[in-house]
Amino acid sequence: MIAETVCSAVSAAGLGIAVVTAYRKRFLTAARLAAYSLVPIGLVMTGVVGWLADTALSPTAWAGFGVLGAAWLLFAGTRAVERRRGGAGADRKAAGRAGRDAVAPAASAPSLGGTTRGAARPGARPSAAPRTADSAEDFSDIEAILKKHGI
Incomplete structure (x- = not known):
C-alpha cells in the first residue's frame, strides 16, 4: 500500500514539473517528462x-536469490579452474599434439637462396635468365623494412 502511494506521488510530481x-x-x-512520470x-x-x-519483503524470495547467487559462483568458479588448467584435460592436449605433428617440419624453412642452379628444371623456359646479386639487395631492403616495423 505504501509503495503504490509513493509511486502515485512521484507520478503527480513529475506531471506537475512537466506542466511547468x-x-x-x-x-x-x-x-x-510526462512520459517518464x-x-x-x-x-x-x-x-x-x-x-x-x-517479493522484496519475503524471506523465501531472498533465500532463492541466495541460491541463485551460489549457483552462479559455482559456474564461474568451475570456468576459472577450467581455463587455468588449459581446457578440458587430456582430450584437448591430445588434439594439440595431433595438430602440431601434422605440420611438416621443413614448412617454415626459408625458400630463398640455398638452392643450386646447375641443371635446368624440367619445364623451365630456356630464355629465363638466372638471378643476379641485385635481387639479393632487393630482399635486403624488404628485410630492413620489416625489421623496422617489428615484423
Whole structure:
C-alpha cells in the first residue's frame, strides 16, 4: 500500500514539473517528462509494484536469490579452474599434439637462396635468365623494412 502511494506521488510530481516546463515553451522536454512520470503509475496499475513489494519483503524470495547467487559462483568458479588448467584435460592436449605433428617440419624453412642452379628444371623456359646479386639487395631492403616495423 505504501509503495503504490509513493509511486502515485512521484507520478503527480513529475506531471506537475512537466506542466511547468510546457509553460516555459519547452514542449519536447515537457512531453518527455510526462512520459517518464506516467511510468510509475502504470506499474502500479499493472500490479508490478505490488508483486515487487511482496517479493522484496519475503524471506523465501531472498533465500532463492541466495541460491541463485551460489549457483552462479559455482559456474564461474568451475570456468576459472577450467581455463587455468588449459581446457578440458587430456582430450584437448591430445588434439594439440595431433595438430602440431601434422605440420611438416621443413614448412617454415626459408625458400630463398640455398638452392643450386646447375641443371635446368624440367619445364623451365630456356630464355629465363638466372638471378643476379641485385635481387639479393632487393630482399635486403624488404628485410630492413620489416625489421623496422617489428615484423
